[in-house]
Every structure is written in structure tokens, then in C-alpha cells.
Amino acid sequence: MSQREWIEKDFYKDLGVSSDASQEDIKKAYRKLARDLHPDANPGDAAAEERFKSVSEANAVLSDPAKRKEYDETRRMFASGGYGGGFQPSGGGFSGGSTTFDLGDLFGGGGAGDGGLGDLFGGLFNRGATPGGGANRSRPRRGGDIETETTLDFRDAVQGVTVPLRLTSPAPCTTCHGSGAEPGTSPRVCPQCNGSGIVSRNQGAFGFSEPCDECRGSGSIIDSPCRDCRGSGVQERTRTITVRVPPGIKDGSRIRLAGQGEAGLRGAPSGDLFVVVHVRPDRVFGRDGDNLTLVLPVSYGELVLGSTVSVPTLDGRVGLKIPAGTADGRVLRVRGRGVPKRGGGAGDLLVTVKVAIPQKLDEQATEALRDYLRAEEAGGFDPREGWAGA
Template identity: 50%
Template sequence: MSTSEGVRPDWATKDFYQVLGVPKDASAADIKKAYRTLARENHPDSNPGDSPDSRAKHARFKEVAEAYDVVGDPDKRTKYDEVRAAYASGGFGFPRGGYDAGQGGFDVSDLFGDRARSGGGLGDMFGDLFGGGRARTSAQPRARRGADVETTATIGFTEALEGVTISLRLTSDAPCPDCSGTGGKPGTTPHICTECEGAGFVVVSTGGAFSMNETCPACGGRQLVYDQPCPTCQGSGRGMSARTIQARIPAGVKDGQKIRLKGKGAAGESGGPAGDLFVTVKVRPHRTFGRKGDNLTLDVPVSFDEAALGAEIKVPTLTGTPVTLKLPAGTPNGRTFRVRGKGARRNDGTVGDLLATVEVQVPAVLDPAAREAVEAYRRATSGSRLRANLFGDAGS
């Protein structure tokens, strides 16, 4: 609201300094600092999703933004302070010390809106006092951010490492296609909601000097109402939208990781921004390779003689070009060899490693020649005591 529009009815019952947590005589710099801190903590981008805590943060953000819009502007702050002073002292016909809408039948908006036009009312008085003419209520509905949307996408192992663009078919809440989200029958003209005087919210007393804003039950926060509701959405202004979008999954994404795509969620209302899309990525396993952080893993079968005598063996890489591993004589089962630069790509452009783990294979069946050779090996090593340490402390 610009300063030329004068004061708003609900200013009299709201303590914007308390909302921002600053004293009434706070400097402009202190007010700005308090606003930035609270806005950062409660901004929808810092609290995504639709959980109760997130919704509370979003509501708190709106309160903080509204408070700063008034007391953060020198012109509006002067007007606000004068209205609050008049309200607290009972001046201009305000009840002293606050009001109770359920007891006295007093409504602050009566003093400002159309219902006071016949006698001039405080709308004219404050408008003339502050140079704004008659206090006006904008007929422009308040912009609303679209809802966040969540979905799941399954991609291949190699696609997760290299990045991929995928098509996603989404079905989400959206403005009704027939009434464009207004809730009114196409071709009909709306009028300002008489319940909230076009503010989109109503002030509800919580007892004593405290009050709070609630979404107007008559217009649902749209500020405008239609006498004839849209037959398609029954006046809700909402419908379902099916669409296909292209989503870029970055290189190096991990199984179960959630990717945020800004502005790809449900469409906003009345020119508001779209919500965000959160994609939970599922990665199909590879038949040969595994993954450990930024490194790829590979189990390499080797024969007994290769492990015992040493050997040079070729192993595959994800790029298709094999590399050679040099196994030293006496390589134990389970030893892991590192092949640098053959793993997953990191966010900084560097590449992880390939971790190749040796698995010594024991043949299930031996032909006569192999059996004779193994028996000869047994005779040659019969003096070794591999399990001697198992019994060293058995009798203690």
C-alpha cells in the first residue's frame, strides 16, 4: 500500500514494534536489522515444505513483512504512531485501551470503510489529515506463492554419475482453468469482500489488548468475492494440473538424494510466484560397480596362484577402458587396490577413485592334474602351523 492511501483499519489494533521485537523509539537501522534477522529465519525458501512448522514460519514471515512495510517506512510510521496513540487514548472515538468485538459490537473497520461514508467517518478524517483523501481498499487481490510439489525419479547408475535431463509428468494443485483461480463464474464481476473490507484477513481479538490476523472466512483471503461461483471449481478457485517438465539432475547425485528445482512447483495465484519442485532421486544399481561416496567399488575375482605368486590382471572401468592391476606375491584375500581418477565426478570437477577389492576364488571341482598339484602343495607345507595362535591361551 502506498502512503497516499492513508491508514488501514487494522493498524489501530496491531503492535508492529512487538512483532519485530523492537521498542517504539527504535532507530530505523535497528528496525531494519530486526526485520532482516526475522525474515531470514522465517522466509519460505529457508522453510520449504508444508509441515505445521513450515506453515507457522510462513505465517510469521508475513507478519514480519507487514510490520516492516509500515514502521520501516518513515511516512507510514508517523501515521501509524498517531493512529496507535489515538486508539490508546480513546481519541477520535476509539474505545480506550482496546476493544472487544464480542462485547461492545465495535468494529474498527466501521470507522474507515464504506459503512462510514454517509457521515464522513474517520476514513475521510485521516485521509484529509495525512493528504491521502478517502481511505481506500485496493480491489487488487493479493499475490500468493504456489505450493511446493514432491515427486520421485529413477535413473541409471551411469546417469547419476554423469548427470542427466529427464522428463517428469506432474499432477499438482493449480488455479482453476476456467476462472483462472478467481473462484467466480467467468464473465461475472467481483466486488470487494464486505467481511474484511478487501484486506484478505480479519482481526480477531484473543483477549485483553492482544489480537491476531486470520484469513477472511468469506473470501478465503482473495479480497474479492463473486455472487456467482465458478461451476467448474465450485468457487474454490483451484483445480488439478497435469504437465510435463524437463528436469536437470546434476552429476554425482546419490541414491535417495533430494533435488530442489526452484519455481517448478504449483503455479501461484494472482501473479504470485510458483512453488518449488523437490525430486527424490532413486539410482538403479550397476551389475558390476558399486559406489562409496565419490569412489566406485569393484570386486575382482583372482585365482589362488595369482594371489600367491603375484600377477598382472586387467580390470574394467566405468568408461570402458580397462586398467592393469599389479598383484604382489602373497596378496591376501580382501585387499583393496586404489586406481586414482576412475571414480565419480565431484561438484568441484575433480574425480574420485576406483577401489578394487581382491576376492581369492576356491575351485569347487578339481581335475586330476590340479588335484595332484594341490596335494603336492599340501605335503610341501605340512609343517606350517596356521592355527597355532588359536590355541595359545585356550587352557588359561
């Protein structure tokens, strides 16, 4: 692909977002499209598969702030015709506004670190430069990052768990082991670019550098392409990987698995896999940072007289002492029974006591309660003393 072809791709349009979309908007748009267009959801649909690849390519650039910045800057420069004005021939270079530029400088010909288009394309095409400004031997492009999701029960998320994930994504070809060449053969150095992946062309007084047409910028030619991957070194493959979720992970967290993303072309490094973890609410426990929370139903008598009750934890039950005279809604703490911490230890279990009111009493209990209320009044207890100006 030539530089101009690459620049003319509208990655924002592919994802259906505006050019000023936030990183979060880009992530949401990619998730939805990837889910809708995934080959597993559209078996045999070639159009959906091509669209899935386009969306993945767009996300690989726009989800990376550095690549996105380079992409935006390069497109702006080409859309406007150059730095601040249209490019017009002017002697040995181009004039943009009141300034004259040498095209070699724009494409990085003036040496490393000039900040011209050569630097931009170097990052976008994964192409580096030697200290003298020349191009290194081209390296096959790294595979794209991919993202998937998993949902865990609350207790598994708190305690940590190992889960299998089934993925369909580009992976190294099992026949050629990613080389792209038929077993028993090897790629050879491209004679046109001498393995650099880049060719220079002269047009009048100017020189242009672009990916080699012969090897498509890879620097090598495969005479006998692998019959299974057709020379790409990559196959769309369904695989199962095991993911270890660390204890204490929170809802919405992302786990990065290096090298588990899309396979790179012709043996290039694979991208990374990001797993977004969702956590189901628990019927008993809640969470406050590293602390677990729960609401404990108690009787009025247990609060007034004091008691020891059994409460659940993540690893069994413990006895909780309720002091006499405890107020309804008070929070009692059980130390070390909360969420495991990364550096060791655990948070606490915070227990909120809440009086459970009986909906129906038999005659004996009703009479006993009346006796108690009379005794309260005789003893001078007024629950509303000092309340609302009383």
C-alpha cells in the same frame, strides 16, 4: 476463512500423528496418505479428493518448522484462553492471571514487531504489516509444496541423468492463466476492505481484525469467474516435467524444483516440488562416499606371481596391475574412476581382490598342485607359522 475457523483445524489429526511428532514422522505420514488418497489412485472419488486436499494443507503448515511453531503457539493461546489464564473483561482490555492485556496489542495493533497474535496470523495467512502497524494489501496465498519420488539405476545416479516425472497436482488454469477471471475480464478491488483483504470490527471498547468476508481475504472480487476453474485460478492437472538429476546423487536425497509445486490461488506464486531419489543397488559396483567399490575374483597364482587384469569402470574397462605377492583381501586403488564430484574431478575406484577357489580339478591339475605343496614344504613355507601359538 476466519481466524477462529483456521485455528480450529487440527492438522495433526488430519495427518494421523501426535502434536509432538518429529518432522520425519510428519513427512512419512504425509507420504503414505498422499499416495493412498491421490486422485490418480481414486478416480471419481470426491471424498478421497477432499481428504487429499486436507492432508496437503496440513502438510504445508506442519512440514515448515516456522509455520508449525506459529500454529502450535496460536492454538495453545486460544485453547488456554490467553497468556497464562482465562481471558476476562477488565476495563478496556482483558485480564489473564495478574496481568491486563489490551486486545489491540494481542492482534498486533501496537505496532510492528510486538510479537502478538497479529504477528502470528501475519505469518500463517501470508499477511505482512506496514512499518506503522497497519496491514498491507492482502496477497493471494502461495501454493503448497508437494513431494514425489523417483527410483534410478545405480549408474544413472552416479553419472547423472534427466528423467521425466508425471504429476497430478493443482496447476495454473490454462483458460484464465491463473487470474480466476473469465478471459476478457479482470478482478476488481474489493470495496468492503479496499483491497486489503482485512476488515476491522468494533465490539464495545474492542476492535477485531479478520479476513474480509466479501472477498475471503484476497482483496479482490471476480464478477465473472472463469468457467473452468470457478474463479480459483487453479486446476487439478496432470503434467509431465523433466528433472535433471545431478551426478553423484545419493539414495534418499531430495531435489528442490522451485515453482513446480501447487499453483497459488489467483496468480499467487506456486509452491515448490521436492523429488525424493531412491537408488537401486548395482550387481557389480558399491559406493563409499565419492569412491566406487567392487570385488575382483582372482586366482591364487595371479596373487602370488602378479598379473595385469581387466576391471570395469563406469565408462569402459581399464587394466589393473596386481603386484606379485599380493594378499587376499587387499584393496587396490584406480584413481579418478569413482563418483563425479560437484566441484569437478571424481573419486577413486577401490578394488578388493578375492581368491576364487576351483570346486573341481582334473587329474593333471591335482597332481601339479600336490607337487607345488611338496615344494612349498621343502622350501620351509608354513602358512600357520606363529599362528595361535604354533
